[in-house]
Amino acid sequence: MVTVLLVILGFFAGLLGALTGIGGGVLLTPILALYFGIPIREAIGTSLVAVITTSAASSSVHLQRHTTDIRLGMTLELATALGAAVMAYLVGYFNRNFLEGLFAAFLLYSAITILTKGGKFRHEDALPPATNGDVVIPPYEPQRYPLGLGASLVAGALSGLLGIGGGPIKVPVMYIFMNVPLMVATATSNFMIGVTAAASAIVYYRRGDILVEDAAPLAVGVFLGSLLGARLAPRIHTKVVVYLLVAIMLYLSGHLAVHLLRGWL
Amino acid sequence: MSQLREPAFDRVVAMVLRVGAFSCFFLMLAGLLFGLFVPGRIPLGIERAGVLLMLATPVVRVIVACFLFFREKDYRYGWISLGVLVILMLGAVFGIGEH
Numbered sequence: 192m193v194t195v196l197l198v199i200l201g202f203f204a205g206l207l208g209a210l211t212g213i214g215g216g217v218l219l220t221p222i223l224a225l226y227f228g229i230p231i232r233e234a235i236g237t238s239l240v241a242v243i244t245t246s247a248a249s250s251s252v253h254l255q256r257h258t259t260d261i262r263l264g265m266t267l268e269l270a271t272a273l274g275a276a277v278m279a280y281l282v283g284y285f286n287r288n289f290l291e292g293l294f295a296a297f298l299l300y301s302a303i304t305i306l307t308k309g310g311k312f313r314h315e316d317a318l319p320p321a322t323n324g325d326v327v328i329p330p331y332e333p334q335r336y337p338l339g340l341g342a343s344l345v346a347g348a349l350s351g352l353l354g355i356g357g358g359p360i361k362v363p364v365m366y367i368f369m370n371v372p373l374m375v376a377t378a379t380s381n382f383m384i385g386v387t388a389a390a391s392a393i394v395y396y397r398r399g400d401i402l403v404e405d406a407a408p409l410a411v412g413v414f415l416g417s418l419l420g421a422r423l424a425p426r427i428h429t430k431v432v433v434y435l436l437v438a439i440m441l442y443l444s445g446h447l448a449v450h451l452l453r454g455w456l
Numbered sequence: 457m458s459q460l461r462e463p464a465f466d467r468v469v470a471m472v473l474r475v476g477a478f479s480c481f482f483l484m485l486a487g488l489l490f491g492l493f494v495p496g497r498i499p500l501g502i503e504r505a506g507v508l509l510m511l512a513t514p515v516v517r518v519i520v521a522c523f524l525f526f527r528e529k530d531y532r533y534g535w536i537s538l539g540v541l542v543i544l545m546l547g548a549v550f551g552i553g554e555h
Contacts (some may be wrong), residue, residue, distance in 0.1 A: 253471035276547035389514035407503035
């Protein structure tokens with residue numbers, strides 16, 4: 192029964208992720224922790240598997256449209272993978288309540304960021320056209336590598352800490368500071384998530400923090416959900432979906448906070 | 457330099473990711489369905505293989521890109537890929553924390 196619920200959960204997280212461009216990992220960890228009784232660290236490790244699945248499936252699509260800068264991605268991965276692996280190692284020594292509190296704060300922060308920047312940072316602009324025709328990308332030269340590497344280190348550390356992709360950090364940095372077109376920045380960030388999440392997931396797995404019997408149904412659902420989402424994305428009014436996502440994030444953040452307070456009282 | 461639009465390179469890397477994602481999906485699905493009829497260790501073993509293959513897919517992607525860069529005599533990015541690979545392997549070596 193739990194298995195069926197996990198497939199359904201993965202399906203909706205994958206669907207929402209593909210529709211909004213905001214990875215489903217941010218929803219999976221708190222839901223696993225709050226409603227499936229999985230300790231927070233195992234919840235993070237388990238949702239990392241789903242994050243890798245999403246990245247592999249979606250970035251293979253971006254690659255076929257030739258919007259991914261593999262060289263830029265590989266360079267920044269030096270920093271994201273390092274940050275992710277080191278942080279995943281350190282998480283073993285962190286207090287679980289601290290992790291839960293951090294996650295609640297991160298959800299609240301992300302929800303507010305999406306709401307305030309929602310209009311400015313339109314996801315549709317970042318999507319390559321649905322046709323397989325030639326995508327016109329103006330010539331560009333990535334700049335400010337030190338800044339890009341620094342931001343990637345932070346994004347990687349956050350990924351290792353919370354089991355998320357870190358797209359909300361990498362995309363703006365590449366787009367605004369490194370002079371990379373938004374479409375390329377989005378595809379490249381997506382591309383990097385797989386390696387970043389794998390760097391931390393390997394550490395989580397070695398520690399026994401990936402629950403295979405939960406990760407499998409979750410990944411199956413996420414895979415199906417993101418395939419459907421990628422097909423629906425051009426036809427669905429994204430704004431409504433984004434508000435739905437923000438509402439869920441705020442709710443989960445609140446529930447995590449209540450959960451924490453109950454533990455202390 | 458930004459070197460986008462190298463169709464062959466992109467296609468090979470895309471293929472690695474796609475094959476990885478699809479094989480994992482089918483392995484995990486097989487494990488789940490099998491588990492409906494024969495609960496026990498075998499379905500869990502299949503699911504574990506799926507999870508491990510998922511963790512390995514990005515690593516294989518880095519290895520393939522590394523190989524392609526060196527074959528193109530693009531040494532700079534070949535070494536960068538190798539560096540990423542070393543970091544990924546470090547994670548496998550030091551992955552022990554508080555239980």
